[in-house]
Amino acid sequence: MLKIVNLEAGYGPMQVLWKISLNAEEGNVTALLGPNGAGKSTTLMSTLGSIKPWGGEIYFEGKDVTTLPSHKKVEMGMTLVPEGRHVFPNLTVRENILMGAYTKRASKLMKESLDLIYTLFPILKERPGQKAGTLSGGQQQMLTIARSLMTRPKFLMLDEPSQGLAPKLVGEVFETIQKVQSDMGLTVLLVEQNVDITLEVAKYVYILHEGTIKAEGTSDTIKHSEDVRVAYLGI
């Protein structure tokens, strides 16, 4: 569904990604694991178009979308749950959710999406009028995921959804992600530092280190590969 070929990107004079290639198979959870500063967020941001790729190609459903602006990609069915959540803090929970239905395609399906989201996230239904900025970290993470689902994605990127959450909440968030993925038949590209839980939910894993892909394989292969674990994951 998503294919990245020789992607290069960076900020100002600093190159972060050095010709990385990866493939997210339709209907699967693919993960990108790696330490801080490896270029995981940069990969997701240049895939959506928040930052411009320096080189390489990005294909979505076979179409070259490398230089397409991000709002067009969202209209096509791609979106991102950004690192650090990025809710609209002074808007209400309901306003935050509805913002996800901004694109023409998503606004047509708004009613249906809203029902779906309220079944998945009953807590959000209970507090429609609360300012998003006053929610707890876990609730904000749920809200960002809910908002991204309102865009009716086929392909969803998640940037460190476990970040800053208590261990119990991490489990909850990942259960939700798995449920959403299977219920909606989503293709997911997950970026994480939390190795254990990622190897559990992902089918295929790429290891990113200092801006290059150092290893790849099914979760099982990676789990049992002594070299990869010691060298890049530190477990």
Place this chain on the structure above:
Amino acid sequence: MEFLRMFSGDLINGIILGAVYGLMTMGLSLIFGVLKVVNVGHGAFIMVGAFIAYWMFTLFGLPPLLSAILALIVGIALGFFFYYVVMKWLLEAPELSTLLATFAIGIFLAEVAKAVWGPDYRGYSWNVGSLNLGVTTIPMAKVYALLSSIVIAVALYLWFKKTRAGNALRGVVEDKEGARVCGINVEGYYALSFAIGIGLTVMSGVFITLFVPVGINPYMGEVYTIKAFVIAVLGGLASPWGAFFGGFIFGLVENGSYAILGLIPGVEPFSLTQCLAFAILLVLLLLKPEGLLGKK
């Protein structure tokens, strides 16, 4: 008694002028709120509006209320032009770059105006009767300015709260990365906000001419830039509605203090009034830097 009569007259005038001041500042706050750019050339766009009002009136007899619509359109066009030619390229640059760029745009506009129309002070008078309020008599022209300012502010408010574009813009103001992942064209809304902000500013220049009988000249903008900064800070900087109410406060202080300062012997109230407004700004910045209506 005579003082009270004068004072209440000044307050009424203060409210009217305040509404126009509010309108004059909304564009500045909108642009700051969305793009985080302080438009130092703000006053020059007011000057453009003032000249539009002057020429339309003297050449074609067009009343300022109609010139205001023309000014809005010209302002929106100028806004898009300067956004795509200048601002777009500087959004990632350090703040100093946008400050210098808007400063340069302001000087550029003033110099073009001087080259085309000369440095003279000009003025016109739109005489459409007056309204007797007992304590004071107000020219209808100013009443129209008050009503127009309120209508425009309310319209902008409704646009913001009720339309798809307005909602999206609120999202951009709140969190631009969040807006982007919702499929909102963030850069497009930057351009639109800059254009609307400049449009409102040029339009407010038309209404300003109703308060300065012979003050229209290429360099008239400077004083309004500074006043708009004070008002924007009063209103919390990033909020157009805060700016609108800040305008009322500033208008009231400016006009109200005029009468009070006049009571002190040996004081020339006009120049001191200007002083006082900025003294208030300094005190406010020291005590409540987020602005009277601003959030921490």
